[in-house]
Amino acid sequence: TRSTRPQRLLNAVRKHATRGDPQSVISAIDHFCRHSEWAMNIGDEKGSILDSVVSELNPEKVLELGTYCGYSTVRIARLLPPGARLITLEFNADYAAIARQVIAWAGLEDRVQLVEGASEDWIPRMKEHFGIETFDFVFLDHWKDRYLPDTKLMEDCGLLRKGTVLLADNVICPGVPDYLQYVRNSLSYKSCYFKSHLEYTKAEDGLEKSVFLG
Ligand SMILES: O=C(NCCCOCn1ccc2cnccc21)c1cc(-c2ccc(F)cc2)cc(O)c1O
Numbered sequence: 001t002r003s004t005r006p007q008r009l010l011n012a013v014r015k016h017a018t019r020g021d022p023q024s025v026i027s028a029i030d031h032f033c034r035h036s037e038w039a040m041n042i043g044d045e046k047g048s049i050l051d052s053v054v055s056e057l058n059p060e061k062v063l064e065l066g067t068y069c070g071y072s073t074v075r076i077a078r079l080l081p082p083g084a085r086l087i088t089l090e091f092n093a094d095y096a097a098i099a100r101q102v103i104a105w106a107g108l109e110d111r112v113q114l115v116e117g118a119s120e121d122w123i124p125r126m127k128e129h130f131g132i133e134t135f136d137f138v139f140l141d142h143w144k145d146r147y148l149p150d151t152k153l154m155e156d157c158g159l160l161r162k163g164t165v166l167l168a169d170n171v172i173c174p175g176v177p178d179y180l181q182y183v184r185n186s187l188s189y190k191s192c193y194f195k196s197h198l199e200y201t202k203a204e205d206g207l208e209k210s211v212f213l214g
């Protein structure tokens with residue numbers, strides 16, 4: 001049977017990246033996506049913005065919605081102190097299987113917990129299942145029509161605290177108009193837009209950083 005794009009991406013990591021070296025994993029995936037096959041990783045340009053937000057925040061408890069092949073998981077986890085925890089949620093079992101191997105190749109499995117399933121099922125269970133009080137940082141990169149309902153769900157479940165930072169990918173392409181309208185107009189958020197480009201292309205895209213004010 002034909003291989004899948006995520007499998008070919010993993011092969012490129014195994015071939016070109018060094019075990020235990022997260023930067024080499026990031027570079028191998030970016031090279032594969034620029035020169036072989038486009039894939040929906042956040043990419044190097046928006047990835048640098050992600051890096052700066054994470055580095056400034058130094059979060060202990062991180063939630064990522066949308067693992068895909070683990071590219072942004074590796075970007076975030078490599079910047080976290082060893083005691084910090086990143087929970088990443090992936091709906092697609094095939095993507096999750098690839099992501100586990102990419103995260104392991106980077107040597108970051110000790111601070112990452114990959115969970116398979118739907119955000120609307122898992123968000124209400126975060127506290128009792130993972131012993132999480134609140135998240136310091138949430139990266140939204142899953143179904144674009146779930147950004148808004150899941151943000152409201154996280155609020156209702158008490159998973160956000162004063163100062164929690166939400167960073168949303170793809171706010172222009174594919175776009176999340178209802179989410180943008182909410183975080184930019186709600187008195188509970190301080191929001192700002194980081195203009196960039198859709199991964200590996202010249203199309204406009206950007207990240208929206210929103211601080212929950214409690
Ligand atoms: O669709 C995208 N991402 C989402 C994947 C499914 O996520 C499903 N999913 C993952 C956890 C999870 C938890 N609960 C429910 C669904 C859950 C996505 C798409 C594009 C894109 C841009 C232009 C194009 F021409 C084509 C595609 C770019 C991106 O950067 C993206 O992130």
Ligand SMILES: [Mg+2]
Pocket residue numbers: 040041042141169170
């Ligand atoms: Mg994305």
